[in-house]
Amino acid sequence: MQYAVEIENLTRHYVSGKGIFDKKRETVTAVNNVSFNVKKGEAVGLLGPNGAGKTTLIKMLTTILIPSSGKANILGMDVVKDAGKIRRRINVVYGGDKGLYTRLTARDNLKYFCNLYHVPEKLQQSKIEELLSLVGLNHAADRRVENFSRGMRQKLHIARGLINDPEILFLDEPTIGMDPVSSLAIRGLVKRLNEKGMTIFLTTHYMQEAEEICDRVAFINKGSIILLDNIEKIKIKYRKSFNVDLIVPSEHKVKAESLKNKYKNLKIDDSNEDFILLNINTIDISDTLKDITSVFDNIEITDLNVRTSSLEDAYIQIVQNS
Amino acid sequence: MKKIIQEIKASIILTTKDCLSHSALLFEISLGAIIYSIVSIYLYKDQSSTNSVFYMLLGAGAMGVWESTLLGGAWTLRDEKEQGLLEYYLCAPSNMLSIIFGKCFVYTIIGLIVILEIFLIIYFSFDLSAIYVNYYKLIAAFFLLLFSFSITGFLLSFGFLLARSFLNISNFLSDSIKLFCGVLFPITVLPYGFRALSVILPPTWGVEIMRTTLINRSESYISFGGAALMIILLTFLYLCIALSLYKVIETKIRQKGELSKF
Numbered sequence: 001m002q003y004a005v006e007i008e009n010l011t012r013h014y015v016s017g018k019g020i021f022d023k024k025r026e027t028v029t030a031v032n033n034v035s036f037n038v039k040k041g042e043a044v045g046l047l048g049p050n051g052a053g054k055t056t057l058i059k060m061l062t063t064i065l066i067p068s069s070g071k072a073n074i075l076g077m078d079v080v081k082d083a084g085k086i087r088r089r090i091n092v093v094y095g096g097d098k099g100l101y102t103r104l105t106a107r108d109n110l111k112y113f114c115n116l117y118h119v120p121e122k123l124q125q126s127k128i129e130e131l132l133s134l135v136g137l138n139h140a141a142d143r144r145v146e147n148f149s150r151g152m153r154q155k156l157h158i159a160r161g162l163i164n165d166p167e168i169l170f171l172d173e174p175t176i177g178m179d180p181v182s183s184l185a186i187r188g189l190v191k192r193l194n195e196k197g198m199t200i201f202l203t204t205h206y207m208q209e210a211e212e213i214c215d216r217v218a219f220i221n222k223g224s225i226i227l228l229d230n231i232e233k234i235k236i237k238y239r240k241s242f243n244v245d246l247i248v249p250s251e252h253k254v255k256a257e258s259l260k261n262k263y264k265n266l267k268i269d270d271s272n273e274d275f276i277l278l279n280i281n282t283i284d285i286s287d288t289l290k291d292i293t294s295v296f297d298n299i300e301i302t303d304l305n306v307r308t309s310s311l312e313d314a315y316i317q318i319v320q321n322s
Numbered sequence: 323m324k325k326i327i328q329e330i331k332a333s334i335i336l337t338t339k340d341c342l343s344h345s346a347l348l349f350e351i352s353l354g355a356i357i358y359s360i361v362s363i364y365l366y367k368d369q370s371s372t373n374s375v376f377y378m379l380l381g382a383g384a385m386g387v388w389e390s391t392l393l394g395g396a397w398t399l400r401d402e403k404e405q406g407l408l409e410y411y412l413c414a415p416s417n418m419l420s421i422i423f424g425k426c427f428v429y430t431i432i433g434l435i436v437i438l439e440i441f442l443i444i445y446f447s448f449d450l451s452a453i454y455v456n457y458y459k460l461i462a463a464f465f466l467l468l469f470s471f472s473i474t475g476f477l478l479s480f481g482f483l484l485a486r487s488f489l490n491i492s493n494f495l496s497d498s499i500k501l502f503c504g505v506l507f508p509i510t511v512l513p514y515g516f517r518a519l520s521v522i523l524p525p526t527w528g529v530e531i532m533r534t535t536l537i538n539r540s541e542s543y544i545s546f547g548g549a550a551l552m553i554i555l556l557t558f559l560y561l562c563i564a565l566s567l568y569k570v571i572e573t574k575i576r577q578k579g580e581l582s583k584f
């Protein structure tokens with residue numbers, strides 16, 4: 001199988017000067033011996049705290065940086081030797097509002113990048129209209145980018161990132177600093193692109209974003225990959241317990257308290273006159289649900305909610321332990 | 323070749339639109355040259371020799387042109403570095419040289435406008451009928467001056483790609499070029515060591531060729547043809563150096579990873 005991305009022992013050091021005339025050299029390892037593959041059409045997320053090495057890794061894969069050691073292939077081509085060929089078939093979108101000519105219009109920006117990606121002149125007009133429509137910016141096509149909101153700028157970035165119909169789209173924190181509605185739109189768009197077969201390589205701080213878009217996620221910390229797996233598998237592997245939230249009418253408080261005999265960690269909130277809220281933390285969910293139905297037999301349960309460990313719980317646990 | 327033309331054309335169109343949207347910048351470039359020229363006229367208006375006034379006036383004009391071409395070739399790249407655009411250029415399959423060349427071309431045209439302003443000031447301030455002006459040579463001199471300046475700006479722009487502290491160096495070079503290229507005084511008054519530096523800088527010959535067309539030839543140390551040949555040879559040499567260095571520079575940029583630092 002030909003992979004979209006193949007990474008083998010990839011390492012990147014940054015050397016910077018210190019002291020008078022930068023005489024002392026300081027070496028920082030941003031990415032340390034990273035190896036993994038991404039299948040064609042897959043959506044993979046790279047999660048990690050600030051300074052973990054996510055952006056450096058993306059920059060190496062998009063040919064902006066040369067690795068200090070190791071090897072990376074994009075669509076079977078080497079990122080160092082075949083940079084020119086790779087650039088034609090991939091694209092990258094960075095988060096934030098930089099990277100655009102703000103005094104020019106959205107259309108001008110897209111037209112410029114059409115030319116830098118060698119889109120034939122006669123196809124440019126239709127391509128620009130198609131992309132503006134895809135990201136929902138048709139109404140603002142001829143407005144200066146400096147008057148755009150953060151969300152609109154990010155949508156324009158994504159339109160620019162699709163100008164060459166890339167086989168792989170690298171997204172570096174694409175929704176950073178955006179409001180929930182704009183983030184949702186961007187996530188939906190990326191998801192649709194992936195469903196159409198585009199390989200997505202995403203870095204993000206937002207677990208929900210990774211859960212919505214990605215098939216697999218890699219956790220990176222201090223330059224090293226500490227876990228790479230399917231999201232559901234990670235959640236199951238790192239799930240310690242279930243949280244059960246239950247709401248019943250307040251007249252059944254005595255019955256509710258009877259659960260305390262078995263569940264010492266049971267929390268009862270009776271601050272509301274009409275209802276009481278119960279919270280049980282349990283490992284064996286099926287057993288707990290049986291106990292609840294037996295205690296509240298023939299009683300109308302107002303609400304029942306079972307929460308499993310989220311990706312965020314797993315992430316915090318893994319990063320803190322690494 | 324078709325792709326390179328497409329890239330250069332795109333860069334020219336974008337830079338033109340971007341320039342037109344920065345009206346204050348155009349005003350600054352344009353006004354700077356006029357102010358230098360008017361101050362020169364007032365400083366030297368009592369000089370008996372028209373040649374001395376021309377000498378200063380053309381020097382002042384050249385300073386204005388130099389600011390324009392340097393702005394185009396180098397300083398705009400620094401702005402784009404700050405805006406995070408250079409990383410997007412590097413990700414694209416296009417050649418960054420074409421983009422830089424397009425920018426230099428636009429600012430060279432702005433430089434042409436500046437030098438035309440200077441010429442109009444000369445035309446209306448002095449009685450040109452008293453001296454013989456070969457207008458064909460004058461036009462050729464305009465273009466050679468711009469060519470020499472824009473290629474120097476083109477080379478300087480590489481510095482902004484490589485080093486984030488290049489602004490300080492470029493400010494130094496900008497001032498040095500005014501001193502070493504005979505903008506304010508003939509290079510013959512410079513010590514020998516500095517004169518060697520002057521002769522290898524294309525703007526030296528760009529300024530001189532302008533003067534040979536308007537000033538009595540006996541006051542110039544080189545003929546029109548000699549200066550033109552020097553400009554062509556040096557700019558060709560600099561262009562070859564730039565083109566051959568680019569691959570090395572791109573590799574260096576990718577090794578250093580400072581394209582987003584400024």
